[in-house]
Amino acid sequence: MKIVYTDVLVIGGGLAGLRTAVGVKQRGFDTIVLSLVPAKRSHSAAAQGGMQASLGHSAMGAGDNEDVHFEDTVKGSDWGADQRVARMFTHVAPKAIRELAGWGVPWNRVSQGEREAVINAERVVITESAKAHGLITARDFGGTRKWRTCYTSDGTGHAMLFALGDQSIAHGIPVMERMEALALIHEGGRCYGAVVRNLVTGELSAFLARATTIATGGYGRIYKVSTNAVICEGTGTAIALETGVAELGNMEAVQFHPTAIVPAGILTTEGCRGDGGILRDVKGHRFMPDYEREKRELASRDVVSRRMTEHMRKGLAVQSPYGDHLWLDITVLGREHVHKNLREVTDICRYFLGMDPAEDWIPVRPTQHYSMGGIRTDHRGESTTLKGLFACGEAACWDMHGFNRLGGNSVAETVVAGMIVSEFIADFCAGSESDINLSTGLVREFVEREQAGLDGLLNSSNGESASAIRSRMEEIMIEQVGIFRTGSELESAVEELEQLLERSRRLSVRNRVPGANPELVAAYRLPKMLKLALCAALGARQRTESRGAHYREDFPQRNDRDWLNRSITTWPSAEATLPRLDYESIEVGDMELPPGFRGYGTRDHIDHPHSDQRHRQIEQILKAVDPNDRYARQAALMPFEHLLPEKYRPRSQRLEIKT
Amino acid sequence: MSSPSPGRTLVFKILRHNPQDPTSEPHVARFELEEYEGMTLFIALNEIRERFAPDLQFDFVCRAGICGSCGMVINGRPGLACRTLTSTLAPEITLAPLPVFKLIADLSVDTGEWMRGMSERLETWIHEQTPVDLHAVEERMEPELAEAIYELDRCIECGCCIAACGTARMREDFVGAVGLNKIARFRLDPRDARDDGDFYDLIGDDDGVFGCMSLLGCHDICPKELPLQTQIAFLRRKMVRVS
Ligand SMILES: Cc1cc2nc3c(=O)[nH]c(=O)nc-3n(C[C@H](O)[C@H](O)[C@H](O)COP(=O)(O)OP(=O)(O)OC[C@H]3O[C@@H](n4cnc5c(N)ncnc54)[C@H](O)[C@@H]3O)c2cc1C
Ligand code: SF4
Ligand code: SF4
Ligand code: FES
Numbered sequence: 070m071k072i073v074y075t076d077v078l079v080i081g082g083g084l085a086g087l088r089t090a091v092g093v094k095q096r097g098f099d100t101i102v103l104s105l106v107p108a109k110r111s112h113s114a115a116a117q118g119g120m121q122a123s124l125g126h127s128a129m130g131a132g133d134n135e136d137v138h139f140e141d142t143v144k145g146s147d148w149g150a151d152q153r154v155a156r157m158f159t160h161v162a163p164k165a166i167r168e169l170a171g172w173g174v175p176w177n178r179v180s181q182g183e184r185e186a187v188i189n190a191e192r193v194v195i196t197e198s199a200k201a202h203g204l205i206t207a208r209d210f211g212g213t214r215k216w217r218t219c220y221t222s223d224g225t226g227h228a229m230l231f232a233l234g235d236q237s238i239a240h241g242i243p244v245m246e247r248m249e250a251l252a253l254i255h256e257g258g259r260c261y262g263a264v265v266r267n268l269v270t271g272e273l274s275a276f277l278a279r280a281t282t283i284a285t286g287g288y289g290r291i292y293k294v295s296t297n298a299v300i301c302e303g304t305g306t307a308i309a310l311e312t313g314v315a316e317l318g319n320m321e322a323v324q325f326h327p328t329a330i331v332p333a334g335i336l337t338t339e340g341c342r343g344d345g346g347i348l349r350d351v352k353g354h355r356f357m358p359d360y361e362r363e364k365r366e367l368a369s370r371d372v373v374s375r376r377m378t379e380h381m382r383k384g385l386a387v388q389s390p391y392g393d394h395l396w397l398d399i400t401v402l403g404r405e406h407v408h409k410n411l412r413e414v415t416d417i418c419r420y421f422l423g424m425d426p427a428e429d430w431i432p433v434r435p436t437q438h439y440s441m442g443g444i445r446t447d448h449r450g451e452s453t454t455l456k457g458l459f460a461c462g463e464a465a466c467w468d469m470h471g472f473n474r475l476g477g478n479s480v481a482e483t484v485v486a487g488m489i490v491s492e493f494i495a496d497f498c499a500g501s502e503s504d505i506n507l508s509t510g511l512v513r514e515f516v517e518r519e520q521a522g523l524d525g526l527l528n529s530s531n532g533e534s535a536s537a538i539r540s541r542m543e544e545i546m547i548e549q550v551g552i553f554r555t556g557s558e559l560e561s562a563v564e565e566l567e568q569l570l571e572r573s574r575r576l577s578v579r580n581r582v583p584g585a586n587p588e589l590v591a592a593y594r595l596p597k598m599l600k601l602a603l604c605a606a607l608g609a610r611q612r613t614e615s616r617g618a619h620y621r622e623d624f625p626q627r628n629d630r631d632w633l634n635r636s637i638t639t640w641p642s643a644e645a646t647l648p649r650l651d652y653e654s655i656e657v658g659d660m661e662l663p664p665g666f667r668g669y670g671t672r673d674h675i676d677h678p679h680s681d682q683r684h685r686q687i688e689q690i691l692k693a694v695d696p697n698d699r700y701a702r703q704a705a706l707m708p709f710e711h712l713l714p715e716k717y718r719p720r721s722q723r724l725e726i727k728t
Numbered sequence: 729m730s731s732p733s734p735g736r737t738l739v740f741k742i743l744r745h746n747p748q749d750p751t752s753e754p755h756v757a758r759f760e761l762e763e764y765e766g767m768t769l770f771i772a773l774n775e776i777r778e779r780f781a782p783d784l785q786f787d788f789v790c791r792a793g794i795c796g797s798c799g800m801v802i803n804g805r806p807g808l809a810c811r812t813l814t815s816t817l818a819p820e821i822t823l824a825p826l827p828v829f830k831l832i833a834d835l836s837v838d839t840g841e842w843m844r845g846m847s848e849r850l851e852t853w854i855h856e857q858t859p860v861d862l863h864a865v866e867e868r869m870e871p872e873l874a875e876a877i878y879e880l881d882r883c884i885e886c887g888c889c890i891a892a893c894g895t896a897r898m899r900e901d902f903v904g905a906v907g908l909n910k911i912a913r914f915r916l917d918p919r920d921a922r923d924d925g926d927f928y929d930l931i932g933d934d935d936g937v938f939g940c941m942s943l944l945g946c947h948d949i950c951p952k953e954l955p956l957q958t959q960i961a962f963l964r965r966k967m968v969r970v971s
Contacts, residue, residue, distance in 0.1 A: 106797060107839065110790075114794055114884075124866075170867070171860030173877075173919060175877040176874060177878075178869055228878065231881065246841075247840075269832055300789055333766070417792060421768070421811065582748075582783065717862075719863045
């Protein structure tokens with residue numbers, strides 16, 4: 070049995086994993102990164118539109134700061150976020166942008182003087198301040214009050230991931246590619262590492278570490294149509310669930326992006342609408358202003374996706390052999406802008422649709438896009454229940470996104486969380502509580518259990534093949550656990566998924582080689598994916614309200630009285646076919662921003678009994694504080710700076726740009 | 729949407745070999761599929777795997793032409809399989825793995841190890857002059873310069889330029905267009921402290937810019953349409969001057 074030792078095992082080589090590895094390495098700890106694919110091919114590379122950070126240097130971002138970013142994030146989350154974490158995040162985001170700038174990300178810059186832009190389908194002239202010339206600029210994204218999304222053309226994720234990939238090489242961090250974590254090694258509520266399979270040779274080995282970090286991204290591929298890369302199967306989240314100890318949070322909170330192309334499901338960035346693009350129906354009518362007077366195409370994603378679906382249900386969709394769709398029109402932006410600032414979009418349309426988006430409208434419809442749910446952690450990124458296990462990035466429920474994350478807040482989360490969590494991991498590794506006293510017998514047990522599972526698949530001859538079960542799961546998820554949900558559909562989804570899970574325990578494969586074997590891989594991942602699907606479906610069935618991306622047609626109101634909480638799922642035992650579901654309440658009394666109207670979507674919710682009281686309390690507290698000192702006002706309501714690693718506590722400077 | 733003539737039958741000829749398997753010999757396997765509208769090589773290969781060859785190996789990640797995983801030789805020409813619509817090809821399609829890189833199996837090759845080796849040798853990261861103060865307003869940069877750097881930063885390390893390069897086939901350590909482009913990128917970046925003398929030490933030999941025969945297979949093949957021709961010519965002039 071091969072055993073590899075390191076201080077910090079990082080599972081996942083996307084933005085979150087790489088930034089974590091660099092962080093602990095800088096603190097002097099050894100680390101190894103594992104990834105299914107070369108790190109720079111991780112899904113983070115596909116992020117197009119940009120990263121939110123409140124620099125406030127572009128004219129349309131003037132006056133932006135952490136407070137506004139915080140408010141937008143909490144409203145976006147439909148009050149599901151942990152507000153302290155949202156504060157930690159918005160505080161560090163400008164620092165993350167600047168760190169990445171130092172590492173070479175060629176962020177687009179402010180160019181002084183007048184320039185044309187399209188806002189609300191009209192050409193306007195924006196005058197950029199000379200004082201801001203050459204500083205990092207930003208574009209508009211949904212659900213934000215300021216233009217805050219920093220970008221490099223529409224290849225932001227690529228530029229960020231390559232800068233971080235190169236930093237990890239500069240720091241001499243080993244990144245082991247084509248390696249898949251199959252199970253976590255744990256005992257007595259403490260995680261010690263993982264059993265890992267080499268995807269080329271099929272060999273299993275044990276990686277033991279003081280701290281294990283899961284940064285494996287989202288689980289979008291449990292849905293039939295997703296913008297996610299084909300490797301976003303959520304296996305990292307699933308191995309945490311399978312410990313029976315680690316908790317997952319808010320698995321039913323699944324985001325649909327309004328504009329993926331039909332039929333391929335490939336994303337066209339929110340930057341299309343941020344830059345002025347509009348949505349049209351079968352008659353060519355621009356319909357979003359009919360529903361959302363103020364934010365129009367730029368309400369938050371959950372709202373726009375629902376409005377689009379609602380509109381299509383009225384028979385106003387374009388019908389095609391691949392199902393109904395609507396149009397995204399960016400021809401209004403002009404050829405030069407489209408070909409320069411929306412280049413990936415241009416390429417995607419050219420190669421996958423055979424058209425030029427500067428000339429013709431793009432066929433789009435809402436498509437699964439982002440997993441708000443994930444491994445539940447505290448503000449330090451450590452699992453709430455399994456010591457020594459950390460998680461960050463899309464795989465985690467840290468929880469700054471609550472029930473809906475804002476565009477541009479996700480790549481921002483990956484690097485900000487990597488910065489913060491790596492410091493706490495390093496602190497943990499520096500203490501004696503991270504010492505490992507583990508018998509090799511236990512390690513052997515874990516490796517042998519995985520080996521036996523694989524051998525079982527290779528040797529059984531009368532089982533089912535994985536692919537039919539998998540397609541059925543994907544269909545159930547998109548049809549019954551999608552944008553619009555109802556109790557009866559969710560009920561039948563849970564029931565059928567449970568049956569699929571049972572069937573998935575009796576699979577066999579045609580191709581019996583133990584090494585590289587795509588069929589085997591599909592077979593052992595399937596039960597893991599089904600467990601995640603069950604967590605999402607069950608969470609959705611039980612949550613009899615609508616919040617953020619979770620929308621129940623039979624319970625259309627947000628219900629703060631009964632549901633201001635986080636869904637927590639755990640997996641009770643290897644034989645179980647359903648997760649255990651508990652709830653973690655979110656306290657109104659601690660909130661800086663108590664629940665209210667988001668500013669878009671329907672103005673209709675059931676109040677929490679303590680909401681009014683907290684609003685009054687806040688008024689009282691603020692009376693005693695200098696109205697011009699925004700830091701003091703914030704600190705009086707919900708102190709958070711003490712929660713941050715010391716090096717990230719100082720305030721971020723910005724130029725005050727006047728317009 | 730482009731619409732191919734309906735009902736074409738596509739014939740795929742795929743070069744297969746699994747070095748992990750001692751009994752495997754390189755051979756061409758033949759598969760037939762009915763084409764439908766919007767079919768890409770990503771869709772076709774998955775269908776072949778699903779229906780005929782469960783052990784067929786290939787690499788796709790983003791399936792959107794963004795991540796660089798799916799480089800392969802398509803009808804003799806290196807390219808990204810995921811964004812190749814079958815309607816743009818004749819009905820007989822030959823597929824082979826990218827040469828130069830270590831073969832994993834069938835159409836899957838190890839570009840990761842090759843790229844990391846190149847990155848380590850060329851030190852393809854910003855060599856900071858002074859550490860960034862994370863709390864202070866960032867250094868300014870001319871907007872046009874930032875755009876010019878991004879232009880070169882767009883390389884996705886797909887390896888197509890290497891597969892198309894005569895020198896790379898002959899010289900194991902040749903850094904190729906991908907490596908030379910990276911040097912051009914960091915050379916342009918004022919945040920990098922290195923000067924032409926430093927860059928000369930990295931690429932001023934036959935494994936670097938002087939090994940390039942300027943036949944420009946790379947330039948025509950690069951799926952991101954990077955300006956490889958001008959960048960390599962420019963670097964060569966600069967490096968000749970340093971020497
Ligand atoms: C098309 C698209 C566009 C987007 N655009 C934006 C945007 O403009 N702005 C924004 O903020 N967000 C955007 N997002 C979201 C954002 O890109 C992701 O949420 C984010 O990049 C996730 O990063 P990550 O590091 O958490 O995970 P990933 O980048 O997904 O990395 C996961 C890593 O884990 C590895 N891995 C997975 N499972 C295992 C396992 N079992 N064992 C070992 N390794 C494993 C993978 O190989 C990979 O290296 C976009 C998402 C999509 C789908
Ligand atoms: S230069 Fe072009 S062809 Fe070469 S690796 Fe980069 S993107 Fe691919
Ligand atoms: S021009 Fe140089 S790098 Fe490009 S293919 Fe020819 S020899 Fe290779
Ligand atoms: S799969 Fe990513 S470029 Fe083809």
